[in-house]
Amino acid sequence: MKPRRSAHRAYQRGMTLVIALVFLVVLAFIGAWSVSNNSLQSRMAGNTRNRDVALAAAEAALKYAESTLKTWRLESFDGVGGLLTYNALDPNDAAYWMNSAQWSSYQTLPSGGLNQVISAPKYIVQKMPNTLNDVSGLYDVENYRITARAEGMDATSVVILQSILMYIP
Numbered sequence: 001m002k003p004r005r006s007a008h009r010a011y012q013r014g015m016t017l018v019i020a021l022v023f024l025v026v027l028a029f030i031g032a033w034s035v036s037n038n039s040l041q042s043r044m045a046g047n048t049r050n051r052d053v054a055l056a057a058a059e060a061a062l063k064y065a066e067s068t069l070k071t072w073r074l075e076s077f078d079g080v081g082g083l084l085t086y087n088a089l090d091p092n093d094a095a096y097w098m099n100s101a102q103w104s105s106y107q108t109l110p111s112g113g114l115n116q117v118i119s120a121p122k123y124i125v126q127k128m129p130n131t132l133n134d135v136s137g138l139y140d141v142e143n144y145r146i147t148a149r150a151e152g153m154d155a156t157s158v159v160i161l162q163s164i165l166m167y168i169p
Contacts, residue, residue: 047157053116054152054159061121061148062161064109069165073142077127082107086128086145097147097160106149121150133168142167 065072077083082105096102106122114121128143144165151158 050152050154050157051159052152054150054157055161057114057117057121057150057152058148058159058161060114061109061123061150062146062163065107065123065125065146065148066163066165069144069167072125073144073167077125079105081105082122082124084124084126086126092162094160097149098158103149116153118151118154121148123148128164131166140169142169 072083075081075083077085079085084105090096103122103124106124108120108122124147126145126147128145130140130142133141144167146163146165148161149158
């Protein structure tokens with residue numbers, strides 16, 4: 001006696017294979033998307049790290065310049081060694097300071113401590129016009145603008161910071 005074929009099996013005719021292939025294609029798309037997304041997030045994290053290194057280096061240059069005020073304030077601000085006289089005609093915007101021609105004369109941090117940067121951070125000190133002391137009005141207040149420029153782990157990340165120092169002799 002032959003086994004009887006069920007009516008239910010007669011209608012399937014390979015539908016399991018088609019459904020499995022559809023799931024396989026969907027899973028392949030999800031896998032490709034997650035690999036692409038992971039790669040993008042990895043690049044974003046690397047760029048953020050690069051900018052953070054540049055920011056830390058620029059802050060270090062700014063703090064170093066501020067801490068050595070008593071050394072350089074008595075020197076001549078003649079454009080040599082990063083000591084410049086303020087010129088009111090020069091703009092003070094990002095395009096001006098990103099131009100490498102503005103950094104032909106500069107000072108750098110002493111070596112050591114910043115080994116992740118591509119080059120040593122630079123800074124420029126500008127002697128600004130003196131002002132009167134608001135409290136007593138008796139003596140001049142010396143004003144200086146310090147601009148620091150630093151690159152991160154490669155040249156694609158540049159950070160420029162400024163501070164104004166007021167010194168009462």
